[in-house]
Each structure stands twice: as C-alpha cells, then as structure tokens.
Amino acid sequence: xxxxxxxxxxxxxxxxxxxxxxxxxxxxxxxxxxxxxxxxxxxxxxxxxxxxxxxxxxxxxxxxxxxxxxxxxxxxxxxxxxxxxxxxxxxxxxxxxxxxxxxxxxxxxxxxxxxxxxxxxxxxxxxxxxxxxxxxxxxxxxxxxxxxxxxxxxxxxxxxxxxxxxxxxxxxxxxxxxxxxxxxxxxxxxxxxxxxxxxxxxxxxxxxxxxxxxxxxxxxxxxxxxxxxxxxxxxxxxxxxxxxxxxxxxxxxxxxxxxxxxxxxxxxxxxxxxxxxxxxxxxxxxxxxxxxxxxxxxxxxxxxxxxxxxxxxxxxxxxxxxxxxxxxxxxxxxxxxx
Numbered sequence: 554x555x556x557x558x559x560x561x562x563x564x565x566x567x568x569x570x571x572x573x574x575x576x577x578x579x580x581x582x583x584x585x586x587x588x589x590x591x592x593x594x595x596x597x598x599x600x601x602x603x604x605x606x607x608x609x610x611x612x613x614x615x616x617x618x619x620x621x622x623x624x625x626x627x628x629x630x631x632x633x634x635x636x637x638x639x640x641x642x643x644x645x646x647x648x649x650x651x652x653x654x655x656x657x658x659x660x661x662x663x664x665x666x667x668x669x670x671x672x673x674x675x676x677x678x679x680x681x682x683x684x685x686x687x688x689x690x691x692x693x694x695x696x697x698x699x700x701x702x703x704x705x706x707x708x709x710x711x712x713x714x715x716x717x718x719x720x721x722x723x724x725x726x727x728x729x730x731x732x733x734x735x736x737x738x739x740x741x742x743x744x745x746x747x748x749x750x751x752x753x754x755x756x757x758x759x760x761x762x763x764x765x766x767x768x769x770x771x772x773x774x775x776x777x778x779x780x781x782x783x784x785x786x787x788x789x790x791x792x793x794x795x796x797x798x799x800x801x802x803x804x805x806x807x808x809x810x811x812x813x814x815x816x817x818x819x820x821x822x823x824x825x826x827x828x829x830x831x832x833x834x835x836x837x838x839x840x841x842x843x844x845x846x847x848x849x850x851x852x853x854x855x856x857x858x859x860x861x862x863x864x865x866x867x868x869x870x871x872x873x874x875x876x877x878x879x880x881x882x883x884x885x886x887x888x889x890x891x
C-alpha cells in the first residue's frame with residue numbers, strides 16, 4: 554500500500570530500482586496535493602513505472618461506510634480490507650478543521666469508562682490506514698484538515714512505529730503539510746515510549762490521558778496504572794518537559810461521583826504543581842454499555858474553579874456530537890454488535 558511509505562522510504566524504493574530519487578516527490582504530489590486515487594491519473598510518470606507501482610504498492614484507501622453529522626462535528630465509520638471497522642471524528646473550530654483518528658482496531662488498555670477498551674484490540678493499523686482516514690474526511694467535506702489528534706480508537710504508543718510514520722507523512726511539506734505543532738498524540742502513559750518520543754526532537758504535541766489524581770483511583774479505572782504508576786509517569790513527564798521544552802496537556806474526563814470531587818481537584822493541582830502543562834477537562838460521553846455517568850455542569854465548574862485558584866492552566870473542552878454516537882468506539886460497537 555503506497556500510503557504506508559514516508560517520502561524517504563519511497564525515495565529508497567526508487568533508488569533500489571535504479572530510478573530517480575525525485576520520483577518520490579512526484580508521487581507524493583499526486584497523492585497528497587492532487588489527491589488522485591489511481592496511478593493512471595499520474596500523467597508525468599512512465600507507464601512501465603506506474604504498472605510496477607500498481608503491482609507492488611497499490612493505491613488503497615479505507616472505505617467510508619457511514620457518517621453521522623451534527624452542527625460542528627462529523628463522526629465517520631470506515632471499513633478496512635479485512636472487514637474490520639474504525640472511526641474518525643471531524644471537529645470544526647474557529648481556528649480550522651481538526652480530525653481525531655484511530656490508531657488501532659480495538660484497544661487493550663482496558664480503561665473502565667471507555668467504549669473502545671470494552672472491545673479488545675484486533676490489530677494495529679498501518680500508517681497508511683491512518684493517513685487515508687484524513688484523506689477520506691477531506692474529500693467528504695471538500696476542505697483542508699489543519700489539525701490532527703491521534704486520540705481515537707486505540708492507544709497510539711502501543712502502535713508507536715506506525716503512528717510516528719503517520720505523523721511524518723502528514724507533516725511532510727510534499728505530503729499533507731500539516732504543521733508539527735498542529736499534531737497531537739495522546740497516550741494513557743506508556744513510559745518507555747514517552748521516553749523514546751522525547752528523543753525524536755519533534756515539535757508534535759504530547760497529551761496524557763490522566764483521569765485520576767492518585768494511584769488508587771487511577772488503577773481502579775485505568776489498569777495501565779498498575780504497570781506505569783502515577784509517580785513514575787509524572788517523573789517521566791517532568792523529564793520530557795525539561796528535555797523538549799514543550800508544554801504537556803493532561804486530559805481529565807469527569808465521571809460523576811468517581812473523580813470529580815473537590816478533594817480530587819486539590820490532589821490534581823498538587824500533583825501537577827511546577828509542570829509546564831495545562832489540564833483539559835472533558836465532559837463524559839455516556840454509552841449504554843458502560844455504567845459511568847457524566848458529571849453535572851455545576852460540579853464541572855466547581856472542579857474548574859478549584860484548579861484555577863491553584864494556578865493550574867485549565868480549559869473545559871467544547872462539547873461535540875451530543876446528537877450523534879460521540880463516545881470513542883461507539884459507532885464501531887453499534888455496527889459490529891448489530
């Protein structure tokens with residue numbers, strides 16, 4: 554699949570065949586700027602070369618199955634070649650169009666509040682399967698995607714190599730030319746991969762799915778915390794910030810009577826003290842398969858105010874998709890469990 558290759562990998566492909574390195578740039582231009590779907594449309598490349606490419610690196614995109622649309626959000630369901638399904642979400646902001654893409658089919662992290670984690674991981678997505686989610690959504694809305702968040706189905710750092718390749722492809726000036734600082738990778742806290750990511754010296758944003766301010770509660774709702782406890786995670790984040798000089802986002806889904814109390818807000822402020830970060834408070838999207846409930850707006854605002862008073866940079870995420878299957882993995886579950 555041609556979309557699996559970075560420009561550098563494609564350059565090496567042509568060099569190994571005693572062809573010119575610049576062919577890769579030509580192909581990238583056709584795929585990502587002109588957005589062709591067949592090799593026949595690439596009119597400035599020899600037919601013999603195109604025939605070889607068709608056989609060895611076919612042009613394949615994930616297949617769009619359905620779209621649920623609300624005012625500022627579209628939820629997409631895609632089918633893959635093996636018949637599995639994944640999701641992506643388009644969110645329209647005043648600063649541009651943002652897409653949240655999936656990195657795996659299912660997820661093994663097992664977060665108790667997450668629909669994606671309810672259905673176990675089937676396999677990792679290839680970089681091309683992630684790339685073509687972006688292309689299909691751009692085609693659907695006939696507009697450019699300006700921001701990408703890898704926060705859909707799956708744990709991105711459990712598919713580290715393919716996710717990094719995806720980022721390089723969409724960031725390439727000859728690819729989709731999406732700026733590094735407009736790309737965000739979200740992880741629940743796989744410490745070795747955070748360390749590896751910090752060594753790449755990329756300008757890509759890092760977000761941590763935190764959702765609890767202490768080990769006991771976090772281990773209860775996020776099993777990953779037993780492998781990588783909060784104390785170790787925070788220590789690694791401090792090293793990351795010091796090494797990269799980048800601000801980190803902490804995501805915190807508010808669950809009614811679970812992690813939304815005054816004591817939790819104070820614990821959270823203490824935990825994050827001195828870290829260059831901001832907290833993104835997220836109202837929970839309820840699903841019929843999971844017992845957790847959304848905190849009411851009064852409690853959310855109370856939590857927000859406590860963090861503000863403790864000098865924590867904090868925002869409440871704008872709500873999207875209240876009229877559609879908004880929870881991550883919900884559309885896939887509906888389709889496959891039907």
